[in-house]
Amino acid sequence: MRTAVLGLLCVTGLLANELQIxxxxxxxxLQGDSVSMNCSFNYTGDxxxxxxxxxxxxxxxxQYLDKSSAACVLLHPALLDNVSECVVTTHIPNISFNHSGGYNCEVKIPSSKQSIDSEGEGTRLEVYVRPSVSIxxxxxxxxxxxxxxRCVARGFYPASAGIEWFHKGALVSxxxxxxxLEKHKDGSFSAYRYLRLFPKAKDQAMVFTCNVTHIALQTPISRDVHLSVKYPPLNQLVYHRLSPSDGFQPLLGRSLYCPPGSYLELLCVVESEPASQVVWFNTSNAILGNGTNSTATMKGQASDGGVYWCRASNAFGTMQQEVRVNPESSFPVRMVTYPLFVITVSALLLYRKYSEGKAS
Incomplete structure (x- = not known):
């Protein structure tokens, strides 16, 4: 708690029944601090x-303040003019904004000869109020x-306040x-600063900072906001494996060749916020796999060849990918057997021709 003590220059002189205060x-x-207010005057008398x-x-x-006190000190005791310096002090602890206003120092000196009733010209007490800041x-x-x-600075005084938006230390407003700027009935102020954005999915968790400066603040007040961006399914990927003990491998393209009758498991993964509902289905719209948290698996045999779809959806959109399963070896059989047949037939014809030539 700080206390402000303010003294004044003395003004000498007593004119008739009026003091120069x-x-x-x-x-x-600052609001929350305390203040002592002094008024002073010179007085000749006892x-x-x-x-x-x-x-x-x-x-x-x-409204008179209870905690007021007057004290006089005799100046130059050796002199016969008997002049005293008098000070009237009041102390206000824990200042609030309601203490703002005009104050006067009033002095009364009852006397059998001539009573004195005087007051000063007035003091304007201005209470500076720190803003509260929110986003x-x-x-x-x-x-x-x-x-x-919207960055809001509320309940401050005086009216001047600076509000700026930053991202990674760079000014963006x-x-x-x-x-x-809005003035309230009690005389305090509130102010806003807007930041308009067109966020993308990659902006998830991006941090923006609002800084507020004011004469009542020794250092700026800062508030951070972390963006929570909602977006539809993105970056859909399909993985597969031919054994429960194998790790999943990414599917290259939209087709998968695998040996007939082998184990087959397909995994579909997407990025989204919030998490998507992911399903596998076939041409008959039969649900073959159903998952949450943006993943789903489908288990079956490679003999169950055909076209399958992975569909991911949340409240902000839907994404779908087709996968064609071919129950055959990594290279289609016809691509291997036909060249082998041609080579075999050609070899037999050459051998027959060679045998006939040798016999003749």
Whole structure:
């Protein structure tokens, strides 16, 4: 807790029944701190001095502060003029924004000869209030759709505040003033700065930072937001294996050749947010595999050749891929047997011709 103590220059002189009271014209203090306000004057006399501070009210009676005290110290005791310097002090702890306003120092000196009733010209107490900072997000962040983030600085005083957006230390918003400044009934302010984005799926978990500067802050206030981007299924991949003990291998192309009757397992994987429902189905629309978390497997035999589809879907879209299973060796049999037949027949004809030539 800091305390601001503000002293004043003394103004000398006593004119008739009026004192020349000196008090500060303007004081500033941070909300939550404390302040001591002093007024001073010179007085020639031996009567008791009474002093109080009060807050001026727009309507109604002035609000006197309870913690006011007056003390006088005799100046130049050796002199016969008997001049004292008097100070009236009030202390306000834990200042709030409601303490803002105009204050006066009032002095009364009752006397059997001539009573004195005077006051200063007034002090304006200005309370600086630190902003509270938050980031508003009112809708889902969807890939390919415009999205707006709003950084809000609330309840600050005075009105001037800086609000900027950053990404990886680089400024991504522009403008010397906030996009919107609002004054509240109590005299405090709120301000907004918008950041408009067209996010992509790759922007998932991207971090943006809002920095707020204000005269009541020793260092800026920073708030981070991590984008949670929603997007449809992407990067669909199919893997296969011909034995439960084998690891899955990526499928190259859209066709798979495998030995007849062998074990076959197909795995379909997609990227999406949120996770997709993934199903395998055939030309009869029979569901052959059903999975969540963006993966699904289909088990069967290679003899169950044909066309299969992997379909992935979430609330933001659908993606489908075709896989054709051919129950034959890695190279189709006809591609091997036909050349072998040609070579065999050619060899037999050459041998027959050679035998006939030798016999003749």
């Amino acid at each position: 000196s008090q500060p014209s303007h004081l500033t203090v 009567d008791r001095v009474y002093g109080k501070w009060y807050k001026r009210q727009p309507e109604g009676e002035n 508003d997000q009112h809708a889902e962040v969807v890939a390919g759709a415009q999205f707006t983030l 522009s403008g010397d003033k906030p996009d919107h």
